[in-house]
Amino acid sequence: MPTAAPETNPSRRNIHFLPLRKRSQAPLATFERELLALLPRLRRFARALARDANDADDLLQVALERALKARSQWQAGTRLDAWTMRIVRNCWIDEARSRIRRARTFAPQEEIDTLGSDAQRDIERHVELQQVDRAMNTLPREQREAIALVLVEGLAYREAAEMLSVPMGTLTSRVTRGRHALIQMLEAP
Numbered sequence: 001m002p003t004a005a006p007e008t009n010p011s012r013r014n015i016h017f018l019p020l021r022k023r024s025q026a027p028l029a030t031f032e033r034e035l036l037a038l039l040p041r042l043r044r045f046a047r048a049l050a051r052d053a054n055d056a057d058d059l060l061q062v063a064l065e066r067a068l069k070a071r072s073q074w075q076a077g078t079r080l081d082a083w084t085m086r087i088v089r090n091c092w093i094d095e096a097r098s099r100i101r102r103a104r105t106f107a108p109q110e111e112i113d114t115l116g117s118d119a120q121r122d123i124e125r126h127v128e129l130q131q132v133d134r135a136m137n138t139l140p141r142e143q144r145e146a147i148a149l150v151l152v153e154g155l156a157y158r159e160a161a162e163m164l165s166v167p168m169g170t171l172t173s174r175v176t177r178g179r180h181a182l183i184q185m186l187e188a189p
Helices: 020-024 030-050 053-069 080-102 119-138 141-152 157-164 168-187
Strands: none
Touching: 030 053, 030 080, 030 141, 053 080, 080 157, 119 141, 119 168, 141 157, 141 168, 157 168
16 A cells, blocks of 8 residues: 655644744743733832732732733833833722722731841841831822832832822822831831
8 A cells, every 4th residue: 555645735734743842932022021021020019009918919910911901002112111010000999999899808918938048137138028018018008109119119200200190299209208207117116
């Protein structure tokens, strides 16, 4: 019985037989690459808003879903970080409103994971981070947002003011008051 000649027409080649490595190494689009690079900053901002690691992770997931669904609304050449942080902030506002409606409280904040390898240094760093976290949590929402954007994320005052839709003087005042309050709380015995 004669055997059929192998198929040589490239248009009939089945792509599913390509090695997995070649398919998985396809370059990510610019949007996805930039969004991946922003994840640590977005998580810190979500953490500053939510005050709880689990709530921050949930907030970030919702915000990323919205960003991916609305990616056609983002204009290339504009600041993706400002656009996504605004989405995170809007998601947090939505969540805060729904919490009020549900009159539901969340479990206490979980401990922060320790960094580094030296046990004593880890303990000291952990205590310091807890103190800063507690101090941040006592600030009013407006000051906490301003501090998170300007001092933690390093945004310029003008960018942060635009993101929060407030005049630059208002943002400056919030940052100054928040910074002074944090210093007083952290220096108190």
